[in-house]
Amino acid sequence: MSTAQQKANAAAAALDYVSDGMTVGLGSGSTAEVFVSKLGEQVRDGLNIVGIPTSEQTAKLAEEAGITLKEIDHVDRVHVTVDGADEVDGRFQLVKGGGGCLLREKIIAHASDLMVVIVDETKLKAQLGDFPLPVEVDPFAFTITAKKIYDALRASGIPHADVNLRRRGDGLEPFLTDGGHYILDCSCEAIPDAAGLADRLLHIPGVIDHGLFIGLARVVIVGEDRGARVMEL
Known part of the structure; x- marks a missing residue:
């Protein structure tokens, strides 16, 4: 089926x-x-x-x-x-x-x-992280925000993190949310502490919100x- x-x-x-x-x-x-x-x-x-x-x-x-x-x-x-x-x-x-x-x-x-x-x-998983974690950010200084997000992922026990700007279908322009923000997709492989990572991300200036629903x-x-x-x- x-x-x-x-x-x-x-x-x-x-x-x-x-x-x-x-x-x-x-x-x-x-x-x-x-x-x-x-x-x-x-x-x-x-x-x-x-x-x-x-x-x-x-x-x-x-x-x-x-x-x-x-x-x-x-x-x-x-x-x-x-x-x-x-x-x-x-x-x-x-x-x-x-x-x-x-x-x-x-x-x-x-x-x-x-x-x-x-x-x-x-969509059922024993542990979150196989799907890239989206993080919605302000376009201003988003490269600095991306570095801070990477640091937060590493500090949360994710050793092979990767952070990438989501782009539109043509691959040229950044994808924009309905609110006019960027999305950074974070490849994690596994998220050992979802609640802890959620808290870390929200303390980063430039992060609007993240895709962890706790x-x-x-x-x-x-x-x-x-x-x-x-x-x-």
Whole structure:
């Protein structure tokens, strides 16, 4: 069975966490996009919810699906956020940001009563670090920031760290987030202390945020070939 089917199964299971009258954070990325599509089907069948998109791309997809959207500043509560992840470990620690939306994803997840993460089986890891860790930075003096990030990685027990500026598809210009920031992708191989590294990174001037989501996910839904496995903390 393909990962596409696993993503669809995870997204379908996440619908059980959405009910009438809710304000729902809408994540970004391929699995979250499947969820947005399925949620749109329920809206067209009469479900009354408001969506809070985590990216401009998600907003576009949600509008096309017929989901009513609001800005995060215009709501007083987000009941649940459903989002994907690039990696999930056994403690529900995440690496996110492969799509470049990590800052808005984290803001909305942190503002939510509940974060539900939907993934296919390939995203489950015994230890984070196989997927490059994205760090969102201010473009000003980003080379200095990159050196400080490298030092933080080494100090966190990552001996073979590598930090690279993410570029657009043409490989010429830097990739820009929806907020106008750069992304530095950090090859780590393994992250022995995700919480410690998260703290180190946030103390570096120039770092806007990073793709380590610690203590935010409470439900992880893993799409399988014949359904989905729901895990809760």
